[in-house]
Each structure stands twice: as structure tokens, then as C-alpha cells.
Amino acid sequence: MNPKEWWKETVVYQIYPRSFKDSTGSGVGDLNGVTEKLDYLAELGAGVIWLSPVYESPNVDNGYDISDYLSIMKEFGTMADFDRLLSEAHRRNIKIVMDLVVNHTSDRHPWFIESRSSRDNPKRGWYIWRDGYKGPDGKTGVPNKLESVFSGPAWKYDEKTGQYYLHLFASAQPDLNWANLDVRNAVFDIMNWWLDKGIDGFRMDVIDAIHKPESAVAVSGKDAETCFGSPGVHGYLKEMRRKVLAGRDIMTVGECSSATVKTARLFAGSGGSELNMVFQFEHTWIDHDKQFGKWRPLPYKLSRLKEILSRWQTGLYKKGWNSLYWDNHDQPRAVSRFGDDSTEENRVRSAKMLAACLHMMQGTPYIYQGEELGMTNMPINSLDGLNDVEIFNAYRELVEEKKLLTRDEIMTGIKKLGRDNARTPMQWNTSANAGFTTGKPWMKVNPNYKTINAASQIHDPESVFSFYRRLIRLRREYPVIVYGDYKLLLPGDEKLFVYRRRHEGKTLFVLCNFSGEKAAAPAIPEFKKAEKSGKLLIANYNEDGPRGGIRPWETRVYLT
Numbered sequence: 001m002n003p004k005e006w007w008k009e010t011v012v013y014q015i016y017p018r019s020f021k022d023s024t025g026s027g028v029g030d031l032n033g034v035t036e037k038l039d040y041l042a043e044l045g046a047g048v049i050w051l052s053p054v055y056e057s058p059n060v061d062n063g064y065d066i067s068d069y070l071s072i073m074k075e076f077g078t079m080a081d082f083d084r085l086l087s088e089a090h091r092r093n094i095k096i097v098m099d100l101v102v103n104h105t106s107d108r109h110p111w112f113i114e115s116r117s118s119r120d121n122p123k124r125g126w127y128i129w130r131d132g133y134k135g136p137d138g139k140t141g142v143p144n145k146l147e148s149v150f151s152g153p154a155w156k157y158d159e160k161t162g163q164y165y166l167h168l169f170a171s172a173q174p175d176l177n178w179a180n181l182d183v184r185n186a187v188f189d190i191m192n193w194w195l196d197k198g199i200d201g202f203r204m205d206v207i208d209a210i211h212k213p214e215s216a217v218a219v220s221g222k223d224a225e226t227c228f229g230s231p232g233v234h235g236y237l238k239e240m241r242r243k244v245l246a247g248r249d250i251m252t253v254g255e256c257s258s259a260t261v262k263t264a265r266l267f268a269g270s271g272g273s274e275l276n277m278v279f280q281f282e283h284t285w286i287d288h289d290k291q292f293g294k295w296r297p298l299p300y301k302l303s304r305l306k307e308i309l310s311r312w313q314t315g316l317y318k319k320g321w322n323s324l325y326w327d328n329h330d331q332p333r334a335v336s337r338f339g340d341d342s343t344e345e346n347r348v349r350s351a352k353m354l355a356a357c358l359h360m361m362q363g364t365p366y367i368y369q370g371e372e373l374g375m376t377n378m379p380i381n382s383l384d385g386l387n388d389v390e391i392f393n394a395y396r397e398l399v400e401e402k403k404l405l406t407r408d409e410i411m412t413g414i415k416k417l418g419r420d421n422a423r424t425p426m427q428w429n430t431s432a433n434a435g436f437t438t439g440k441p442w443m444k445v446n447p448n449y450k451t452i453n454a455a456s457q458i459h460d461p462e463s464v465f466s467f468y469r470r471l472i473r474l475r476r477e478y479p480v481i482v483y484g485d486y487k488l489l490l491p492g493d494e495k496l497f498v499y500r501r502r503h504e505g506k507t508l509f510v511l512c513n514f515s516g517e518k519a520a521a522p523a524i525p526e527f528k529k530a531e532k533s534g535k536l537l538i539a540n541y542n543e544d545g546p547r548g549g550i551r552p553w554e555t556r557v558y559l560t
Ligand code: TEU
Pocket: 061, 064, 065, 101, 149, 169, 205, 206, 255, 257, 294, 329, 330, 390, 419
């Protein structure tokens, strides 16, 4: 079954508020800045905004470390500003989905402050505290060898009470103990509070990690099982559905790096007992090294990328629902990664090609702020000017402590795949600081803003922005884009990504050249038919192509 749902037919725009628009001159983006730009989003055609965290936070991880779930970060404004944003968005038929970060809190959250205050505090059991492991040498150390996603051990010793607490991310992000019913109910209360206010759903941060399997938290001194994707998570999500989500017409998307097609059918199955969709990660690891991950980028093969994305397309067809994304605040800029940002012509061409490739698939597409302009990675030469805790921790561990990578090696990784690439301020126009702020921006603006900015693209029919705008409109117009089946053609081709969608007698033919070289026209009947009798819905070259050849970074979408 593939029932119709509004969240299948819409396009989501992700806002990282810190870097979106500063309305006060503080150098930090804010809620009124978002409200100011709602018309821009309406013009683009976004149906939903996913707002990265705007709650009170000490910003060790830019809002992903929350110290009060029910109030707005002072730098971002007030609750009244939030209410105004929500009603102004709704007035334009734009929904707002909030980021829900409840795998962990900030270490400044009152719950954690209480929890760490003594071993018998009523909130002690709200987090995961363990004794150290006493080794054969008589020395006591971390309970087990579980590692943090942000480098180093996932356990931190707390002097006051002489125990360790678990943190899967930074040590300032202690993990909540979801096994405790009071914790779950407290989270569900928070969710209900926001939903009662009228927000339209949640993007759930690392939601696949909330259940900690026994061996992950056992005091053993040994390697530990991963917390990501532990089967127990499904019970918690079903409980969440019963206590919060059921009966509400909202949208939920879970960030699930552990998701396989099989588990996604549970998390985001069409039966609807857990979430509406998940973010899977497989394609984002395609250029990662086995040992060093993103810190040692590798070339990738198009055939592998196609295999991954196509497996998700067919695997969830009628069984669940996909999220479609290249970019977000944790990923480098797609055009720099999978396209070519070395010349202006190729940047524009390849940004459009990537957009078409993604937006013509089945699933709900996500656009990360600036992606619709073809914003690129930032020039990075040193750690100066960077902000990301993930980068700093990795540098310390891999270069300084363990000396596993040289400075130059890790800088290559940071440059290509580091998260700060996505976090530079949004490029609005050619005025100082790209029109992001009248003050000193919290993070440097990419110097290419004079060429790449919204003002120069909004009214230009040939711009990347206009291309995205058209893609969004096509999705509304043609049900085949939303509900059609999927078949990958030419799976082994290392330049062309070609696929076909079908629905109620209509066929969509999508052709993308993932290379800066010419390619031979696909020698397949589907292409010949599309070229001969199909309607060209969208393309990134104006003039009709030389018959028989596909041009660098070309994309064409035909309907027959
Ligand atoms: O991301 C979780 C996550 O999986 C990322 O940390 C990802 O694995 C990493 O960037 C890859 O190296 C979420 C948020 O999106 C991220 O911004 C937060 O830092 C993290 O959770 C902790 O809340």
C-alpha cells in the first residue's frame, strides 16, 4: 500500500538558524531572520521548514546540546518570536518541523546537574552512570571500550560521585537513560507541549540510538556493542506513537544512521506504527575510509552510489517511505562533493543535475539552506575560523594524541568532508557579509558570495534557484514523481545515472551525467522513446543536445 499523504508530496527546507539570517546585527542568525525570509521560501515552493535546534543551549554542538527544551535560545530571540514565525509560516502554507534532540541533553540541563550531584539523587537514574572497570593490573578505567562518535571514549569520569557517565557524542552531551519510564514520559510531555502549540512535526536526532543494549553499557573493560539500531528502539518508538504521535496529522523523520532497508521498514513502514520516514546514511559514507571515516576521503564509484540509492528506492516502494537528501548541516556541500565547483559553468550545471537526480526519485526531498543556490564548500586552510566540535575532537585524537594521521592528511578530510562546510552563513546578496548580518558574522562568509547569492538568482530563469523552484512545482503537478515505481537502467555505467519511474500509464525517464565528460547516448529503447516522443519536463542545457551524445553534467527528464 502507498496511501497518499501530504508529507509525501511536499519538499522540506532545512534551516540552520545560526547561519540563516541575522536580524539584529549580533552576527548570529535568529528567528526573526527566518520570519523575514519566509517569502523567499514561499517563492521557492518549500512546504515545510525543518528548523535545526532553537532551544536554550550552551552551544557546544550548536544547539544539539539542549539545556532547556521549553525555551528559545536567547541569541535566537524569544518564544513570542517563535510564535510569530509559526503563524507567519502557516499563513503562507509552510509547516514547521522542529528538531528533537532527546538521545542526550546538555550537561547544563537541570536534569543532569541534579543527576550528577549525588548517587542517590532522584534524577541519578535519568542518565547512564557506571562504575569504572577494574583491570587485572588493579587500575580502574572506563567501564568498557565504547567510543564516542566525536572521538575518544564514550565514558567520562565525574569526580564528584566517582562514577562514569555515558556520552555517545561530546562529553557535554550526556545520554539520557531511556530505560527509565520517567525519562520517556518527560520527553513525551515536551513533545506534546510543542505539538499542542501547533508545530507540524519533529525531525528526531539520532533516534536510533536511544535504546542502549546491555553490552554497550556493561562494566566489562571490553569492546561494546553499538547503541545505534539496537532492536529495543522500536518498542520506545511504538510507545511514543501511542503517547504522542497517534491521532495527530504531523510529520516525523528519524535520523537513523544504522538504518538498513530492512529496519527502515520498521522505523518508517507503511503500517505507520513508528515514524513517517528516516534519514538513511549509506550514500553519505560512500567516500569515507573504513578506518578513518570522513577524515580520509576516498574517490567513489558512480555505480556504487547508484546501487545504494536504487536499493533504497525499490526496497521501500510500497513498504515504507524515503527521505531524499544530499546536503544537511552535517554534510559537505553536494556540488563540491558530487558535482564540480571549479568553474562557474560546471558549478551551475552540476548543481542542477544533482537536484534533478534526487528530486525525481521517490521520497520526500530535503533542501539544505543554500543548496538551492549551489553554495559550495568553504576554503579551509587551517583550524582557525572553524567551529565544529567533531572536527576539533578528531584533530586532537588522530593527529595530536594517537598520531595516526598527519596534519596535512586530516586537513584534506576536513576540507572535503568537514561539517563546517555547510555552516557558513547563507549568501543572500553582494553586500557586506553576503547580507547575512550587519555585524561580525559568527562564522566567516564564503568569499564566493559575490558570485553565488540569492539576489542574483531569484529572478534569473537560468539560475540554480529557478531550477529547484521548477523541480518543486513538477512534483506537485505529476503524481508519477511522488508515487511511481523505480527502475535503475545501465547500472554499471560509471558516468550516467539513468532511471525510470512509472505510475498509472505515465513514464518518467531521468538521465544524469555525473561526469564533466561527454557520454554516449544510452543505447536503450527507453531513451530512444523518450527522446522521440517524450515531453522534456526539465533540463540543464537550453539548446537541444547534439543527437546521440550526452554533454558534461547534463540532465534531462522526459515524460511519456
Ligand atoms: O548527528 C548524528 C550523527 O550521526 C552525526 O554526528 C554524524 O554521524 C556525524 O556528523 C558524522 O561524522 C546528529 C546531528 O545531526 C548532529 O549535528 C549532532 O552533532 C549530533 O546528532 C549530536 O546531537
